[in-house]
Every structure is written in structure tokens, then in C-alpha cells.
Amino acid sequence: MSQKPLAERIRPQTLDDLIGQEHLVGKNGVLRRAIESGGIPSMILWGPPGVGKTTIANIIANTVKAPFISLSAISAGVKEIREVIQRAKFQSNTILFIDEIHRFNKSQQDALLGAVEKGDVTLIGATTENPSFEVNSALLSRSQVYTLKGLSTEDLLRLVESAIQKDKILSQKTIHLKETQALFSISGGDARKLLNLLDLVVENLGDQEVEITDDKVIDIAQQRVAIYDKSGEQHYDIISAFIKSIRGSDPNAAVYYLARMIEGGEDIKFIARRLVILASEDIGNANPTALVIATTAFQAVSMIGYPEGRIVLSQCVTYLAASAKSNAAYMAINQAQALVRQTGDLQVPLPIRNAPTKLMKEEGYGKGYKYSHDFSGNFVNQEFLPAEIKGTKLYDPGKNPREEEMRKRLQAMWKEKYGY
Structure with missing residues (x-):
């Protein structure tokens, strides 16, 4: 395979080359109008993976002839942000592109805020997550949010056909695109994954004349492509x-x-x-x-x-x-919930009911309750469960040192009642 992935080799350089996002970059698209006017606002590009967020950011920089700095929120910290902002002060109209901006925490986003407010940088953030929840309100209020749509099947097909025709390496071969379902399914609508998978398939098939079928794509993908789909x-x-x-x-x-x-x-x-x-x-x-x-x-x-x-x-x-392991607490709540569903709303024993009013006291609420701290060892044997299920053991301590200590303590108090 060539040094650069196919997705990079044929990355669109102009809005006219971009496939998809007609509502933003088509002839009457709101983002196209902003770009062509030269009045680029700070913005958040929100949409699924591989639909053109990074490409649009690059096109904007190329169109307005502005210095372009790219950071990834996965690897960049506050230190890197501050260094970029310092450099931007000496370069007018700098565009700062931050991929996966939703991964920036509050302090990282706050580090951007001053530079965006002063106009030291024009921020373009890309995110797959709803910016209303993942971008702090101060930064969001100073940015225009543009929503990108998932690529349609027609868009993906145009993308593949365009790559076969325009890429210098692929165009040297005769490629018969017999089936596309596997290409589209494995890439999950992500144009970058789709193009790089296409490149991988063509390379592995090896001949000057290549026939692409679903079976061939699946076989090659299973051998060579490690796919981590966050929703699949x-x-x-x-x-x-x-x-x-x-x-x-x-x-x-x-x-x-x-x-x-x-x-x-x-x-x-x-x-x-x-x-x-x-x-x-x-x-x-x-x-x-x-x-x-x-x-x-x-x-x-x-x-x-x-x-x-x-x-x-x-x-x-x-x-x-x-660490030592025990699922005893987990099993206890499972059993308790099952018991509640089976037995319904059983009456709480009168002695342990709350008695805030005179009438309730006259009805016997709280009568006979024994305050545990008044007794030796802060314990006195009394009934807490409803009469219908008294003596039901739901928590059984695990067989590990800490819970064995708990079992011994419970056994000293409740052996006859619960069998600890």
C-alpha cells in the first residue's frame, strides 16, 4: 500500500469536491455562504464519524488562506492548547481545529475561551457527541453549531466510484465494483473507513483487473482490519x-x-x-x-x-x-427485588413505623420499638421484616476474609433467626 491512506490521497480540497452535506455546503448552503464571504465564525461541526468534519475544516483554511493548526482532544492537554494560542498571537486569522472536542474537560475548554473571545484564534471543533451536553455553555455561546448528516448509500457509492476514477493508484487498475454491501456495512457509513477498506481490498486482491464482491471484502476485512465500532x-x-x-x-x-x-x-x-x-x-x-x-x-x-x-x-x-471478589451484595439486592415482586407491598411491623402524630401513636405506631444503642453491644433482637417473610435471609456474606468477619458478627447476633 502507498505511504498515504486512500482517504488522505483523495481528501477534497474544495467544497465542490465534497460529497454529502448539501444542506451546509451546497450552492445555497449556510456554511458555504459564510466561507465564501470570508467571515468565518468559530464553530462546532457536529455529526457522525467520517462524514467530513475534518475535511470541511481543511477546506475552510485553504479557502480563506489562513494558518491552520490541528489538535486532537485525545492527546492534547492544557499545555499544548496554551502553546498554540501563544503562537496564534503572532499569526493573524489562525484557525485552530480540535478533533473530538467533546473529550476536552472543563479546564481544557476554559483554556480556549479567552483566545476565542479575543479573536486570537477561530475555533473549529469537531464532535460526534451532542455539543449541548459536552461543550461548556460559555464556549458554545461563542460558536456556531453546524450539524452534519450521515452519508446516504448514494453518497457512499459516489465516494467509491470517485476514488476509483480519481486516485492515481486505483485508476491504474481495472476495478469491477460488483457488490458494495459489505464495504458499506463494515465501514458503518464512515467515509474514511470506507475508502481505506477499499484500498486494502484492492491491494490484497493484487491483480491489474480486480472484481470486488461482498465475500472478498468480508474475507479480507476479517484478516486485516481491526474495527472498533463504538455502537456496534x-x-x-x-x-x-x-x-x-x-x-x-x-x-x-x-x-x-x-x-x-x-x-x-x-x-x-x-x-x-x-x-x-x-x-x-x-x-x-x-x-x-x-x-x-x-x-x-x-x-x-x-x-x-x-x-x-x-x-x-x-x-x-x-x-x-x-482485589478479592464477592457478588454477595449484588445477589442480595437481586433476591430482595424478586421477593418484593413476589409478595407485593407487605405491612411494615408496627414497632418500627414512624409515629410523628398523636393519632399514629394511639394506633400503635412505634410501640415496643427497642433503641439498639440502649443495649449492650448496640444490639437487641427484634423483628424488622414484615411478618409474612420474617426469617428470610437475603444477604449471605462471601467466602473472603472481610466478609467472613461480617459473617461472624452477624452469626453472633442472628444465628437462630437467619442461620448465619
Whole structure:
């Protein structure tokens, strides 16, 4: 394969070359009018992956002949932002393009705000996430949001046919496009993936005369293309392997799947949320500190984002994987909910009901309640469950040192009633 991927080799240089987004860049498109007038506002380009956000940013820079600086929110931090802004002060009309701007945390977005307000840079942010939720309101209020649409099947077909005709390498071969469904399905509407997959398929078929069929595309893609689709089957397979590796106490596999998700552009908060859930579901009282660490990790990555957040996630993942495991708390709530659904709204025993009024006291609410702290060891045997299900044990401590301690304590108090 050539040094540059096909998507880069044929990247459109003008609006007329761009396929799709007619509502923005067509003859009467609002963005075309802004570009041709030269009055480029700071903007957020919002749309699915691979529909032209980066390409439009490059075309804008080329059209207005402005200095163009590109940063990725996955790898750039506040330091890099400040360095770019400092350089921009000595270059008029600088356009700063930030890919995946939704991954910038508040402090990173705040670092941009002053430069955008002063006009030191014209910001073009690209995002696949709703900017109303992912871009802070101050920055959003100073930017025009343009919504890009997913590419239609007709757009994708035009893209492939154009690539075959215009690319210097592909045009040297005779390419028969017999079937396109596999190309379109595997790329998921992402033009960049589609073009690079096309290039890969043509290269692997090797002959001067190439026939592209669905079977050939699938075979080559399975051998050579590592696809991580955040909304597709691969997403669920990887997160499943990730969770099961931590549950299975394998920090090596766990951090490997963490890296797969990070490299695939997975939402850092999604990963962190799953770790908080796992800390209770699979570790629980076997190591209560696990939930503290997972919750702190979620808060930390929410504040700092990528790239530094990957280090926090790695610490949390390896800690959880190496921790003692118990699903006792998880099983307890499952059983309790099943019992509630089975038995309905049972009456709370009178002694432990709240009695804020005289009438309630006369009805027996709170009568006979024993205040635990008035007794030795802060415990006294009394009934808390409804009469119909008294003696039902829902929490069974796991077989690990911490929960064995809990079992012994519960046994000293409730052995006859619950069988601990």
C-alpha cells in the first residue's frame, strides 16, 4: 500500500469536491455562504464519524488562506492548547481545529475561551457527541453549531466510484465494483473507513483487473482490519471481555482490553462508569475500598479527560482486577427485588413505623420499638421484616476474609433467626 491512506490521497480540497452535506455546503448552503464571504465564525461541526468534519475544516483554511493548526482532544492537554494560542498571537486569522472536542474537560475548554473571545484564534471543533451536553455553555455561546448528516448509500457509492476514477493508484487498475454491501456495512457509513477498506481490498486482491464482491471484502476485512465500532458488536464484545477479565482477577487481560477501548476512541466516562458498577457487583464488601477507588477514578477522569485519564483508569483497573471478589451484595439486592415482586407491598411491623402524630401513636405506631444503642453491644433482637417473610435471609456474606468477619458478627447476633 502507498505511504498515504486512500482517504488522505483523495481528501477534497474544495467544497465542490465534497460529497454529502448539501444542506451546509451546497450552492445555497449556510456554511458555504459564510466561507465564501470570508467571515468565518468559530464553530462546532457536529455529526457522525467520517462524514467530513475534518475535511470541511481543511477546506475552510485553504479557502480563506489562513494558518491552520490541528489538535486532537485525545492527546492534547492544557499545555499544548496554551502553546498554540501563544503562537496564534503572532499569526493573524489562525484557525485552530480540535478533533473530538467533546473529550476536552472543563479546564481544557476554559483554556480556549479567552483566545476565542479575543479573536486570537477561530475555533473549529469537531464532535460526534451532542455539543449541548459536552461543550461548556460559555464556549458554545461563542460558536456556531453546524450539524452534519450521515452519508446516504448514494453518497457512499459516489465516494467509491470517485476514488476509483480519481486516485492515481486505483485508476491504474481495472476495478469491477460488483457488490458494495459489505464495504458499506463494515465501514458503518464512515467515509474514511470506507475508502481505506477499499484500498486494502484492492491491494490484497493484487491483480491489474480486480472484481470486488461482498465475500472478498468480508474475507479480507476479517484478516486485516481491526474495527472498533463504538455502537456496534465489537463495542459490546470488548467491554464484555474487559469486565470478565477484571471479575476473573486477570489484570493483564483487563489492562489490554482497556487499551483496546482507549485506542478505539471509547468514551472515558463510559469506561469509568462500568468500573464503579463492577466495584459493587463483583467486589462489594470483600474490599469496600474498591468502590471508593472506582468512584474517585470516575471523578478524576471526568475532570482531566484524555490523555492523562488513561493512567487513572489503568490504576483503577489493575487494583480492581487484583482485589478479592464477592457478588454477595449484588445477589442480595437481586433476591430482595424478586421477593418484593413476589409478595407485593407487605405491612411494615408496627414497632418500627414512624409515629410523628398523636393519632399514629394511639394506633400503635412505634410501640415496643427497642433503641439498639440502649443495649449492650448496640444490639437487641427484634423483628424488622414484615411478618409474612420474617426469617428470610437475603444477604449471605462471601467466602473472603472481610466478609467472613461480617459473617461472624452477624452469626453472633442472628444465628437462630437467619442461620448465619
